[in-house]
Amino acid sequence: ELHQSPGKNADAETVFTILTRAMEVAHLVPGVDAFIGVDVAAQRLYEAETASYRCDGGVLTTYDLTTRYSTWRQRYPILSLQDPFAADSWEPWQAFTHQYGHLMQIIGDELYRGVADRVQQGIVLGATRAVSVRLSYQRTLSQILQTILLAQEGRQHVMMAANTVE
DSSP states (O other): OOOOOOOTTOOHHHHHHHHHHHHHHTTOOBTTTBOEEEEOOGGGTEETTTTEEEETTEEEOHHHHHHHHHHHHHHSOEEEEESOSOTTOHHHHHHHHHHHTTTSEEEESTTTTTOHHHHHHHHHHTOOSEEEEEGGGOSSHHHHHHHHHHHHHTTOEEEEEOOTTO
16 A cells, blocks of 8 residues: 655655555556656746756756756656746757657647747757647637647647636
8 A cells, every 4th residue: 555645845756756656556557557747847946047947955957957857767657748948948948859759748838838939939949749738828719729730730749738727
């Protein structure tokens, strides 16, 4: 049985370990029957003045963050990462997706903000493998459909998202 709670201040590795163990307790094979998806929301961790990320009580460079994601992928059945870098840091997105996009789904949500021009730029750069279409970013049904079609034409997976207040 599983009798452990990570607590609200647990680090990611602790949470991933507990999730992986929960899969096993449920008689699922991690990485075969069940996977982990992580919404990093790195924009919220990013400090533009130092071009660094505040995470788990420390300060990480983009390289450090990339290494951390790679380590997580090696240790845990992580299938997708959403918003792994700051929203205006196109180069890390592009490099990371080029290197790891065949191993996991890299999802842009805050990166694109529902703006068709940003989705198009991401497609051209190969910044992601999936676009999160958040209903709160769009003003009309036509804009939602335009974003979905643009993403599909760019061979991106489309993920629909809605906040609980919507």
